[in-house]
Amino acid sequence: MNSRPASVSARPVDDYRDSIEQLLRPLAARPVEAVTVPDALGRQLADDVRSPVDLPVFRNSAMDGYAVRAASVAVTPVTLPLVGVVAAGNAGQTPLPPATAIKVMTGAPIPPGADCVIPVEDVHSDDGSVTIERGRGAGEFVREPGTDVRAGDLLVGAGTTLTPRHIAALAAVGLPSVPVFRAVRAAVITTGDELVDAGSTLRPGQIYNSNGIALAAALTANGVDVVSVAHSTDDPAQFRKLLSAATGAADVVFTSGGVSKGDFEVVKDVLAPLGGQFGSVAMQPGGPQGLTVVEGVPVLSFPGNPVSTMVSFEVFARPILRHLSGLPDVEIYELPLHNEVARSPQGKRQFLRGRLIRPKSGELPALHRYPEAVEVVSGPGSHLIAGMAWADVLIDVPAEITSLPAGAAVRVWSL
C-alpha cells in the first residue's frame, strides 16, 4: 500500500484555485443600487459617471484681488476708480466699465468685461480708487468654465472603488447619488460538536469556535457583506437546514470543518451527494477541500483547523473576492528568506507564516522602505492560530522544494 496516497493524487493549488475563480467570476454581475455620495465611500461604481456640469461652473477669480480689463493696466503704475466688490456667492453679472476696477474674492464671479485679476499684494487701495503697481495679461488669475471638467465628460469610470478623492469630485459636480454594485454577500457555517462560544467554560475535549469569527472578519476586510455566521453540530439534518438558509441569503457560502477522512465529516457527507467535489489539494496547511454548487450558489468547504481555514481563505478566496469588490490585488512579493526552512513536504505547496523585515522610522511621514527580507514565525502546524497573529505574510514554498537556505528568494503573499 502507498504510505501517502493522498499527496500523489492531490490537485495542484493553482488548478483548484482556477476552479473556484470560474465559479465566483459570475458574481461580477451583481445588482446595482443608488447610494448617496457620502455613503459611496469604498463602494464600487457600477456605471461610468459623467459630469452634469462644467467645473468651474462660471468664470471666477483665482485670487483675492481686483478684476480689471488687461488693456486698463497695460501701463503701470495706474490708478483706477473702484466700482464695487464681488464676494464669493455674488451673481457678479453687472459688466465692468473700461478703466475701472472691482474687488473680487477667490472663487467669486468675474464681471463681464473684466479679463484679468490683479492680486491684492500688487495693489494700493485708497478711498474709492486703487493704484496698480504691476500689470497682468488677459486671462491671468482667471479660471475659465469647464477647464477642470466639462459637462458630459467622464468623471469617474465604471468599476472604480470610490476613495475620498473620487467622493470629492462627485460632490463637486453636485451629484446627490451614484450607482454602485451591491457588495458580494457571504454566509459562513462552521461545523463540529467540539466547538463552543467565546466566554463559555470549556469542558474536556471542547475548544472555542474561532473560525466563524475569523472568516467573517476576513470577508469583511475584503469588501464582502457577511449576511450570516452560523454553527452546526455534526448532525447532518442541522447542517442541511443551515445550508439551505445560507444559500437562500448569500451569493457564496463558506463552511469550515467536516471535509477530511474522519468518521464524522458532516460537510462532506451532506454535500458530496449533491455533487460536491471533495478531495485533497497539494498544499499544507489546507489540504482537504470541498467545492459544491447548491441551488446555484457556490459553497467553498475549508478544513476546520483554524490556520487551515485562514490559509484556504487567503489562497483560494481572497484574490477573486478582492477582484470582484474592485479592491487592489493581493500583494505578492519576492523577498530573501531571513532564516532557513529546514523541511518542507515533498509534493505539497507549503504556506508558512512570515513576518516582513523592514527598517522602521519614527519620523512622520516617513519615507517608505520596501521590505528587505521575510522571517518565518511560528511553526508549520495548522493549529498554530496564535502564531498566525504575529505574521503579516504567507511564505509560499513550492511543492517540489523540501528545504530552503537562509537568503533564498521566496514569494510572500500579504495577509
Add this chain to the structure above:
Amino acid sequence: MNSRPASVSARPVDDYRDSIEQLLRPLAARPVEAVTVPDALGRQLADDVRSPVDLPVFRNSAMDGYAVRAASVAVTPVTLPLVGVVAAGNAGQTPLPPATAIKVMTGAPIPPGADCVIPVEDVHSDDGSVTIERGRGAGEFVREPGTDVRAGDLLVGAGTTLTPRHIAALAAVGLPSVPVFRAVRAAVITTGDELVDAGSTLRPGQIYNSNGIALAAALTANGVDVVSVAHSTDDPAQFRKLLSAATGAADVVFTSGGVSKGDFEVVKDVLAPLGGQFGSVAMQPGGPQGLTVVEGVPVLSFPGNPVSTMVSFEVFARPILRHLSGLPDVEIYELPLHNEVARSPQGKRQFLRGRLIRPKSGELPALHRYPEAVEVVSGPGSHLIAGMAWADVLIDVPAEITSLPAGAAVRVWSL
C-alpha cells in the same frame, strides 16, 4: 513694495506640520471601551491581551488516525485490537490499555497512555482490529497543550490595529471582548455663502459644497469617527454657534474656507481673536492656513478651494491621524518623473497630482510590481478637483525647485 510679500514670510511646510502634530499627539490618550471580538476588527487595542488558556487546550490529534503507545508499534507490521473511537468533542479521558489502538479524529483528545497517532493512510482496519504498516515515535502527530500559546503569554500587544488574523487568535482563546481605544472624533465645518447642497439648482455665483463630504470621507478612510458635518454662511454668529457645538462633541475640528486675504473671512475673523494663528505656509496649493485651540480642542482651518482642502488634509492631518489610529504610515516613495514639470513656484513647496505607472497583470493573484515612475495628471490649479480623481499620489516638489526634467527623482505621497 514687495510683489509677493506673503511667500517671503511664509512658514515652511514641515515646521507647520510639526505644530499640528504637537497639538494632536495628546489624542493618543483616548478613553478605552470594551467591544466584542467580532466588532473589534480594525479597532486599536488599548492594552496587551494575554491568553487566558493554553492553546491547544488539551493534547489532541493532528491527523485522522489511530492513537497508540509508540512501544506497541516499535515493530511493524503489527495488528492491534481496536478499543473504540474518539471524535472531536469527546472527553477522551479513559486511559488506553497497552497493545491496543483507538481511532481518533483530527483535533480529538488523545487518551492518557497513548503517545502517538498513526495516520489513517498507514493502517488497514478490519473487524475489531487494525494492522499498522509503519510505526511512529512518541509525540508524532500529537499536539501538546500550550505549544501554540501558554496561558498568561502575550497574544496581541497594546496599540495593535486588529486585522482578521488577530481576530482569529483572540477568538481561538475564547475572549468575548477586548479593550480598544475609542476612535478619534472629528467635526467638520465648511464655510461660504456661495456653497449649496448636492442636487440643488445653482444660481449665478453658486457652487456645490464638496469640502464637507470630501473631508468626512477622508477622515473616515483614515480611522476617524466623523461626529458632525455642518455648513456655515459667512455670518460670524452662525459660525461661532456651529464651532461651539463642534468643539463640544469632537476631539478635533476641521474648517474649510474663510482663512485668506479677502474681505469676508469668517473663520479667521472669529478664530484670530480667540488666539488662532493665521498666515501663509510656503506651499501650493494650500498656502493660507489657520490653527487655533478652542475650549481645549484643536481647530485646523484649511483654505476653501477643494484641492487646497484635500492637499492640506493629506499633508498636515493624515500622517498624524493614521499614527493616532494605529494605521500603517502614509507611504512616501521616491520615483522617477515620467513627464517634466515645466514650472514650480520659487519658495513654495508644490504638491502636484500624480499617477503611478506600474505594469498591470490580468493574472490573479499576480506578482506585485513596484511602481516604475509617476506622471503628472491635471494642472497645478487649486480648483481642479475633478483632475484630482485621476491621481493616486501627490508629487512633492521642494520649495527651492522651479522646474524638473523628465526622469528626475521625486518623492510621491500615496493618497
